[in-house]
Amino acid sequence: MRTNAARRLAAWAALGALLAGGCGRPGGDGAAPAGAVRGEREFALTGEVVSADRTRKVLVVRHNAVLGYMPAMTMEFAVSAGDAAAASAGERIRARLFVDAAGNPRLEDIWPDDKVSLDSIDAGSRMLHQDTIEKGKEAYREVGDTVPDFVLLDQNGRVANSARFRGKQVMLNFIYSRCPVADMCPLSTAKMMQAQKLAKAAGIRDVEFVSITLDPAHDTPGVLREYADERGIDTSNFSFLTGPESAIRDLLTQFGVIAEFRGDILDHTLATLLIDGKGRITWRADGSQWQPSEFVGRMTR
Numbered sequence: 608m609r610t611n612a613a614r615r616l617a618a619w620a621a622l623g624a625l626l627a628g629g630c631g632r633p634g635g636d637g638a639a640p641a642g643a644v645r646g647e648r649e650f651a652l653t654g655e656v657v658s659a660d661r662t663r664k665v666l667v668v669r670h671n672a673v674l675g676y677m678p679a680m681t682m683e684f685a686v687s688a689g690d691a692a693a694a695s696a697g698e699r700i701r702a703r704l705f706v707d708a709a710g711n712p713r714l715e716d717i718w719p720d721d722k723v724s725l726d727s728i729d730a731g732s733r734m735l736h737q738d739t740i741e742k743g744k745e746a747y748r749e750v751g752d753t754v755p756d757f758v759l760l761d762q763n764g765r766v767a768n769s770a771r772f773r774g775k776q777v778m779l780n781f782i783y784s785r786c787p788v789a790d791m792c793p794l795s796t797a798k799m800m801q802a803q804k805l806a807k808a809a810g811i812r813d814v815e816f817v818s819i820t821l822d823p824a825h826d827t828p829g830v831l832r833e834y835a836d837e838r839g840i841d842t843s844n845f846s847f848l849t850g851p852e853s854a855i856r857d858l859l860t861q862f863g864v865i866a867e868f869r870g871d872i873l874d875h876t877l878a879t880l881l882i883d884g885k886g887r888i889t890w891r892a893d894g895s896q897w898q899p900s901e902f903v904g905r906m907t908r
C-alpha cells in the first residue's frame with residue numbers, strides 16, 4: 608500500500624514537472640492534417656479491402672452505400688503510407704471518408720470492422736474493465752504482481768491477445784505517435800529499439816517488445832504501422848498496440864500510468880516494465896532516464 612501511494616505521488620510529481628514543459632498534441636497550422644480541411648466533406652464508410660498499393664498509397668475498397676454521397680461500389684481511395692502498408696485484401700474496415708472540393712476521396716481513421724475481431728476485442732475489454740473495477744484501489748500492478756489480460760489490435764490491424772505473449776518475456780511501455788517532446792515518447796521508443804538490438808546481440812530469445820498507445824482515438828493500426836516503418840523498426844518481435852479507449856484506460860490504471868488530455872495537450876507519465884513468461888512484472892522503470900542495458904541485463908536467456 609505504501610509503495611503504491613508513494614509511486615502515485617511520484618507519478619503526480621512527474622506529471623507536475625511535465626506540465627511545465629508540456630507534451631503537446633500538434634494539430635495547429637502546419638501540422639500533418641488529421642480530419643477534414645477547409646472545403647472537404649466527411650462521410651462514414653464501411654467496406655472490404657480488395658487490394659492495397661503501398662507505392663501509390665491507395666486502397667481499392669468494395670464499399671457499402673455512403674449515406675448522402677454514393678451507392679455501393681468498388682473504387683480506389685487515397686490513404687496514408689501506414690494504412691496502405693497495414694491493409695490486407697479481404698479485410699473488412701470502417702473509416703472516415705473525406706472528399707475534397709475536386710471530388711478526390713481519401714480515407715482516414717481506418718479500423719478493422721470484422722465481427723470476429725470486434726467481438727473478441729469487446730469481450731476482452733469487458734473482462735479487463737470488470738477486473739479493474741473488482742480490484743478497485745488495488746488495481747495497480749506492482750513488481751511481483753501478474754499483469755492483466757487484454758485484447759487489442761496491433762500495427763497491422765490484427766487482434767493481439769495478451770495470451771500471444773505468454774511463455775515469453777515482454778518489455779512493455781506506453782507511448783503515443785504524435786508526442787512532440789523529444790525526451791518523452793520519442794526517446795522511449797529509441798530506447799526500446801536499442802534494448803531490442805541488445806537483446807538480439809546477447810542471444811536472448813523469446814522476448815517481445817510491446818508499446819501500447821496512450822492516444823487510441825488518433826493512433827489507429829495504420830498510424831502505428833507508419834510510426835514503426837518511419838523508424839525502421841523490426842516488428843518481428845516489437846508490436847504497437849491500440850484499441851478501445853476503455854481498455855487503454857483500464858491498462859493505464861493497472862500499470863500506474865497517468866495520461867490526461869488538457870485541451871490539445873496530452874500530459875502523461877512514462878513507465879517501462881519487464882514481464883516474465885508467466886505474466887509477472889519483474890522490473891519497472893518510471894520516467895525516461897532508464898538504460899536499455901538495465902532491462903536486457905534482467906532478461907533471462
Ligand SMILES: [Cu+2]
Pocket residue numbers: 630783786787788791792793875
Ligand atoms: Cu509523450
